[in-house]
Amino acid sequence: MPLRYSPRLRLRLATLLVAVSIGSGVPYPAAAGPGDANTDRLGRLQRQLDQLVATPGGPPGVVVLLQNGDRRHVLRAGVADLTTGRPIGPGDQTRIASTAKAFSGAVALHLVQRHALGLDDTIGKRLPQLPRAWSRVTLRQLLQHTSGLPDYSRDPRFQRLIAADPRRHFDSRRLLDFVRGVPLAFRPGTRYHYSNSDNIAVALMAEAVTGRPYEALLREIVHRPLGLRRTSLPQGYEMAEPFMHGYAMDPVEPPVDVSELIGASGVWASGGILSTPRDMNRFVRGYASGALTSRAVLREQRRWVEGASEPAGPGRNSAGLAIFRYDTRCGVVLGHTGNTPGYTQLMAATPDGRHSLTFSLTTQVNRTTTPDLLRKVRAVEESAVCTLLRQK
Template sequence: MRRPARWITPACIASTLLLLPTAGQAAKPAAGSADAAVQRGLEWLVAARGGPPGAIATLHRDGRTTVLRAGRADARRPGAPRASDHMRIASIAKAFSGAVALHLVQEGQLGLDDTIGARLPSLPAAWAAVTIRQLLNHTSGLPDYTRSDAFAEQAARNPRGYVPPTGIIDWVRRDGLVFRPGSRYEYSNTDNIVVGLIAEAVTGRSYPVLLDEIVFGPAGLRETSFPTRTLSLPAPFLHGYVVQPRSPPQDVTSFLSPSGAWASGAIVSTPSELGRFIRNDLGLTFFGAEQQREQLRFVRGSSSPPGPGANAAGLAIFRYTTRCGTVYGHTGNFPGYVQWAAASADGSRSVTTSLNIPAPRGALLRRLRAVQTTAVCALLGR
């Protein structure tokens, strides 16, 4: 999601961040190795001005997962992030809604060229001609609700309050299209809210049930959930922070109700299971080869925040072309968390990075993307 920190007023908290050596960290990678370069990159991010209290990367190769980590999961206590720590995965949840939609396409319950008007006529008439395909690759022209005044007002007035998905739509219901559907790319969080509502309409089942049946169960995601009324995270968890100059980190783990992200960003998972999900997404667990061919048809566009290398947008997935090769996945941004998960084309290898701050900008974002590129090089052995 976008602009999460705009309405967060920094507050003093009792403890200060001490970047001490990580307690209980796994054996360090061999000096000079590709993994060691990723480790140095994580430490570089944590030590940077405005950097996160903690950072973690997972690299799954040849059936084994390597975990690299730096800093602290909780700024008040020693201990690095762990692969079993729960965290908000933010907009990587869009890849989950894409998996649901493409599964329903495979089952014949939905078509990529079906329109909003045909599948959910209760939505604004101005949106009626938008197709499922355009929702999934962000060429719909739907207004992004996170840019609306109503969203900002909700976050300022009652950030922890529950908002139903229809309430999210109401924030932009009276807005027309931003551009003619299919004419260009523009990332919109509203797209995946509509995908989730359409999935419910065509199946008669709730979106949480669809996630359980289509994604969580088949992929064996036992620590992944879709809480919309609960603000706390299951233990153990990675604390989320906002870091401001000359101020201690502000814990925003439970600052914002995940209901306001719904199918666009409300999922909670762990670094380990995030890697497992993206491997299954590319590995045809949720849908077949025919749907994957459609999924991997790309248009010019970048995830939010941008991932490493050159970005291009597919159906609820992005292509990241780096100097060491190409991977496919999604990024995410939520108050306190910036995420990335990607896999090789066959789903046999995966990489994740998680920082416990919102998506950085400027030099720090460039640093993050550089570390992610280094992780791709380590993943692909190049």
């Protein structure tokens, strides 16, 4: 069925594509009793979620999953589908956007732990088919966004193609061809610059040393060990029911459902994964704690440089290897964010993996298109972190 939208929203959707880059809290299991400090904190967070959904241009739905040890709470506001009014929940499939970069990091770091890859392995060594000018870039620099690799998603030809046909099928393993003739933006290791090209190269390195498709590596290294049952990396644009519908929002225009606006082949290892808040929570608990790798590799992963995820997460951001550190007023969590048309994500956990949260919105929020809304979202995310860390 063709998507229908006004000229104003048509322009807004074009901007989003080029950048590709009502409810109540429901405890799971039962919440603490009346008057308990935990209940008060959950109530305050719930009111903030309700206010976020009521904000002009805000998300039609938001679901937050908090887990301390074995105890979980789910808070939600709005709905998963504006047409049916179906409630939003942690089992709904969603586009996880750039949080998928942490999944490619998990694959690569596991291969480092197995000595199949080295953090100082270069593009020249593992991917000699790529431009010679990129040959000294290391896996470490790719994972930390200090590579200087030009961002294929900002290439004018790529942007024209995806704007003309958002569901266009790309050869995911040839995405870097769009910037093959572009020199490095800076000397590798000297600056931080977030680039979607980095994680495409990471996945290609993983394939090169194993001889196996990246999708198979994801299943073997990440999905099965962590029990991720509704997580996949498709090539097309379809989503599986039940899923949270994503919307393009405008303060003066009706919402437009963009859930299946774009295909995943054009973002692949950089942002194409479909998952659920429940699966994302399982993943980040294992990933942040180092369950998929070794203590030595974990130490390397946590060598921080100044740099923010996209969009920026709560508090002060710094970048490790395919993971970010969020220093909030209540403590530190490690994780990743992401945004894509219709969706914005945060997943984070304490360094030991015992305390975790996911924060999923059904509209795209970033510093370029919605800076004011992003400030509100980051404030609520920080409140969610505080609610998580202060629970007893």
